[in-house]
Amino acid sequence: MRSTLDHVLRHNTWATGTLLDFCRGLDPARLDDDAPGTYGTLYATLQHLVGAEQWYVWLLTGERIGTRIRRDERHTLGELASIAGAVGARALAVAGSDDPDRTFEMSDGHTSTVGVVLAQLVHHGNEHRTQATTILGSNGIEPPPVSVWAYGRAVGISEEED
Amino acid sequence: MTHPMLRQLRHDVWATDRLIAHCRPLTAEQLQLSVPGTYGTVLRTLQHIVSADEGYLVRLLGVLLHEPLFRQEPDVGLDVIASHVPHVADGVERLFASGDLDGDRLTLYTPARRPEQPRFEMNAWAPLTQFVHHGNDHRAQICTTLSAHGIEPPDLQVWPYAMELGASRKANDT
Numbered sequence: 001m002r003s004t005l006d007h008v009l010r011h012n013t014w015a016t017g018t019l020l021d022f023c024r025g026l027d028p029a030r031l032d033d034d035a036p037g038t039y040g041t042l043y044a045t046l047q048h049l050v051g052a053e054q055w056y057v058w059l060l061t062g063e064r065i066g067t068r069i070r071r072d073e074r075h076t077l078g079e080l081a082s083i084a085g086a087v088g089a090r091a092l093a094v095a096g097s098d099d100p101d102r103t104f105e106m107s108d109g110h111t112s113t114v115g116v117v118l119a120q121l122v123h124h125g126n127e128h129r130t131q132a133t134t135i136l137g138s139n140g141i142e143p144p145p146v147s148v149w150a151y152g153r154a155v156g157i158s159e160e161e162d
Numbered sequence: 163m164t165h166p167m168l169r170q171l172r173h174d175v176w177a178t179d180r181l182i183a184h185c186r187p188l189t190a191e192q193l194q195l196s197v198p199g200t201y202g203t204v205l206r207t208l209q210h211i212v213s214a215d216e217g218y219l220v221r222l223l224g225v226l227l228h229e230p231l232f233r234q235e236p237d238v239g240l241d242v243i244a245s246h247v248p249h250v251a252d253g254v255e256r257l258f259a260s261g262d263l264d265g266d267r268l269t270l271y272t273p274a275r276r277p278e279q280p281r282f283e284m285n286a287w288a289p290l291t292q293f294v295h296h297g298n299d300h301r302a303q304i305c306t307t308l309s310a311h312g313i314e315p316p317d318l319q320v321w322p323y324a325m326e327l328g329a330s331r332k333a334n335d336t
Contacts, residue, residue, distance in 0.1 A: 004167040004265040007287040008294055015295075035199060037310030100166045105333055112330040115166050119173055120320035126298030127305075127318075134306055137199030147299075148292035152284070 005095055005118070012125045013088025014154065015146035016053075019129055020046060020081040022144040031077075035138040038131040043074070045135065049128040050080045053087045056121045059106060060094050060114060091121060167290065168258040174297045175251045176326075177318040178211055181301055182244050184316040193240065197310045200303035207307075209238060211300045212246045218289040218296075219253035221272035222263075227253055231274055265290065 023031065023046060031043035039045045051069035058064050066083035069075060075083075100115030133143035144150075185193065185204060193205040201207045213232045220226055227249045257263060265287030275281060305315035324330035 004263050004287055004290055005170065007265055007291045008167070008170060011291050011295060035197070035306070035310075037197060037306035037308070095166065099163075100169070101163055109333055110330055111333045112324060115164070115169050116320055116324040116329050118166060119170050119324075122170060122294060123173065123177075123298055123318075123320050126295055127302040130299045130302035131306060134197070134199040134303060138197065139199075146295075148288055148295050151291075152288050 003096065006092065008122055009088065009092050009095055009118070011148050011151045012122055013085065013092070014151050015129055016049060016084045016088070016125055017081055018144050018146055018150075018154075019132055020050075020077050020084065023132075024077045024081070026141070030139070030141065033135055033139045035131075035135045038135055039128060042132055042135045045128050045132045046077065046080060047071075047075065049125060049132070050084045050087070052124050052128075053091070053121055054083060056117050056124075057087050057090050057094070059104070059112075059117055060098065061090065063090065065090055091118065094118070165258055165262055167262070168254070170294055171254045171257075171290075172251075173320055173323050174215075174294055175247065175254060176323050177301055178208075178215070178250075178297060179244075179247050180316050180318060181304060182208060182240065182247065185240060185304075188313070192311070192313065195307050195311050197307045200307060201300055204304050204307055205240065205243075206237060207300050207304050208240070208243050211297055212243050212250060214296055215250045215293060216246060216253070217272070217274050218293045219250065219257065220274045221269055221284075221289050222257055222286055223253060224269070224273065226273050263290065 023042065032041050034041045039048060047069060048071075051071070054065060054069055065086045067075070067079065069080075069083065094114065095118055098114045100113065100118070102114045103111050105111050129146055133146070136143040185208065188204070194203045196203045201210060216227055216232050220231075232246050263286055265285060267286045268283055269286055269289070270283050271281050301318055305318070308315040321330060
């Protein structure tokens, strides 16, 4: 029996990959689009999303997967997609093997647990993907479906609306 | 040990509850704000989040949480929406009352289905995962709407939730 959190993490990785693939097909100038109330430009949001997940996995494992994503350096969307896929796979492995109650110290001096960081990873991904799709929608571009129903269709399960 | 999925869902309920509380002081006009590219008004989106949460739980539990069902229409006020959050919280706890769920369990129907609607079968992990995605998705839209109109949104990340629970705290170095 697969853990229920396993599915949440798989969806997270799939949705980010789907969004990045979609954005790779856009006119590159659209990556500078933004919308009021969101994180920043479409590109900045995507980079932040992947960079944060890279950091979460570093927090949990001490491993920096792929080139370090820094806020002031621009990567190609292909690079971001590659890192996002590898980071997602590592997060999945952590969820399957680590103790969610294991406590560790973060760089700001606070302590946290594996479970908290994994929960934040999921929240963070959903939040910023929504901002990215809002930017697309508000600039007249129909965003790709990244709901779990769309994921279900992609992996061949049943579906439901809402 | 708190099951990681239960922790995820508890954060979800906490975040929705916190967002509703944050919206309490808003005027009726502010609750009707929206921005292009999002689901709709603040109020309508909140209703959509909570009614959908109930819908996912009804399918997963196989029973109605209460009658009548809390559906998307007609539009209701913030008090009504808030009154359904305890139903969601209770449903989440019932779901994990006997440990982890079998995500591969096939749910054959939902008691929330209207007679004219098609019946869908799905593995339990699908509505469970959608619960998490959906809440985060629409809360982020509301936060975008608030920000776009000059209203500071609440911090709904897992960090403040964990701080409240003591699961994340300032280390006592000596």
